[in-house]
Amino acid sequence: MSMADDLTEIILAPLRGVTGLPFRQSFCAHMTGLDRAVAPFIATVAGERVKPELLKSLDPAAQPAGLPLIPQVIGKDPHQLRVMLRAMKALGYCDVDLNAGCPWPFVAKKGRGSGLLRDDCALAAMLEAGCDELGPGHFSLKVRLGLDDASLLPHRMPTINAFPLRELCIHPRTAKQMYAGTVDLDGFERCLGLSALPVVYNGDIRTPGDLFRLRDRFPSVTRWMLGRGIVADPFLAESIRAGRDVWEKGRFLAWHADTLGRYAAESSGDHALLGHLKELWSYTVTALQNGDRLWSMLKVSRTRAEFERILSLFPIRRREGVD
């Protein structure tokens, strides 16, 4: 089954430390199938000015052509949000997303990320500031179902529906689940039914079959966000569009070499580079045959040369049974 004829958008998820500028650049140099990307979050700052350094990864001149980018902000202070949005507008961005999903306790406890869902007034104040600053249809929200359980988001839907947001992206887990356990599709369905906004589905799409099954269950959803699935298998969006797995070793290795080069160019040394590579490959191995064995070797490598040597000796093959 192909998605080519459908009115469907495939969106790259924000993964801080993973889907930053080097990943997006090498993706666009070797892969296709994504319609747009949401950038990993940038935190609001105190004061009236945002240091350019903070927005370096959003430099319009460095962004790959063909992958429109939506910056994302995390914070809880409406004035600080306005300051950040003005700085992003000054770079030429018309659309910005607000993070109300980050599950880390040190973030949520301060009322940021998923913690913003706890306080209806604080959430409303942020949505009001964002919609006012950017105009109707240019501010969006990314959420989880709740903090400890999935009952919170349904309660927040009237507040969210009251603002002219571009879309609502739902990752149907609670913050307590972090990134583990299963997605709660009944919880997603409940909020989808309550939403007056276009809804983006996000969570655990790792194969074309995963997306097709979700599309069968939620035919009204036309926006799909891919995170760990496309980091593990950079062919995923293309495979979804083709309706079959199009993974190919030559292109995969060229993509990897390019990504490594881009990370190396922006890393301060071998140690920092190795950190980036290990984070990326902790996902990549899940799409490969004997990925566990490969990961057990890669994760203990101590230099870039060692990391590359392991990869050059390992028989890289696509995992079997991808639907």
Ligand SMILES: Cc1cc2nc3c(=O)[nH]c(=O)nc-3n(C[C@H](O)[C@H](O)[C@H](O)COP(=O)(O)O)c2cc1C
């Ligand atoms: C390492 C990591 C970093 C993430 N950073 C962000 C972020 O900056 N902003 C955000 O909204 N979500 C972030 N997320 C959540 C993802 O965007 C996504 O919602 C989640 O991984 C579920 O989708 P997936 O199963 O397709 O990966 C992050 C997730 C991971 C694993």
